[in-house]
Amino acid sequence: MLHLAQPTDERWFDRIEPHLDVILVDHTHLEKRAASTALSLIFKYTGREGLPAVLSEIVQEEMEHFSQMLELLEDQHIEFRKIEPAPYAKSLVSRIRSNEPERLLDTLLVAGLIEARSCERFKILAERVEDPALADYYGQLFESEARHYTIYTDLARRYYPGDEVAARLDELAAHEVDALKAAGDTPRLHSW
Numbered sequence: 693m694l695h696l697a698q699p700t701d702e703r704w705f706d707r708i709e710p711h712l713d714v715i716l717v718d719h720t721h722l723e724k725r726a727a728s729t730a731l732s733l734i735f736k737y738t739g740r741e742g743l744p745a746v747l748s749e750i751v752q753e754e755m756e757h758f759s760q761m762l763e764l765l766e767d768q769h770i771e772f773r774k775i776e777p778a779p780y781a782k783s784l785v786s787r788i789r790s791n792e793p794e795r796l797l798d799t800l801l802v803a804g805l806i807e808a809r810s811c812e813r814f815k816i817l818a819e820r821v822e823d824p825a826l827a828d829y830y831g832q833l834f835e836s837e838a839r840h841y842t843i844y845t846d847l848a849r850r851y852y853p854g855d856e857v858a859a860r861l862d863e864l865a866a867h868e869v870d871a872l873k874a875a876g877d878t879p880r881l882h883s884w
């Protein structure tokens with residue numbers, strides 16, 4: 693359903709568990725970035741039928757997640773600080789073709805893949821973190837990020853032929869796995 697070329701490595705959680713505080717800070721930044729991505733698409737593609745309305749829902753939900761994450765950090769006495777992002781998103785964005793109409797297609801699919809991977813990782817966190825409140829929260833997030841994946845890929849299918857979307861999604865999904873691996877040993881929500 694999420695169209696990921698490869699599932700998360702089974703040892704990922706063991707690798708990040710000792711750094712769960714860093715993962716929570718990284719995740720907080722990612723919610724902010726997800727809102728920013730959706731908002732910038734609204735600015736850039738205002739005239740695209742349906743796009744501003746559905747993406748405004750994403751902007752609001754991601755900002756809500758951001759606020760919830762800030763509260764969660766405060767409850768856990770973790771400082772919201774700047775950290776070096778994983779090279780993941782930058783690597784994926786580098787695959788976006790620069791000319792239209794390809795540019796919008798790639799942008800929607802890259803945004804969808806990032807949502808899909810986050811969704812998959814939230815499920816792992818929901819199943820494996822010890823803190824029951826945190827596990828419950830990740831269970832809720834899993835559902836909304838799955839919906840965001842669907843919104844982005846549905847928009848792509850609305851504007852482009854289905855076979856073109858499917859072929860490009862396969863290519864970008866293959867690269868998405870390489871982009872995860874690029875984080876090396878640094879523990880992040882989007883590390884390997």
Ligand SMILES: [Fe+2]
Nearest residue numbers: 723726754757
């Ligand atoms: Fe989110």
Ligand SMILES: [Fe+2]
Nearest residue numbers: 726807837840
């Ligand atoms: Fe999302």
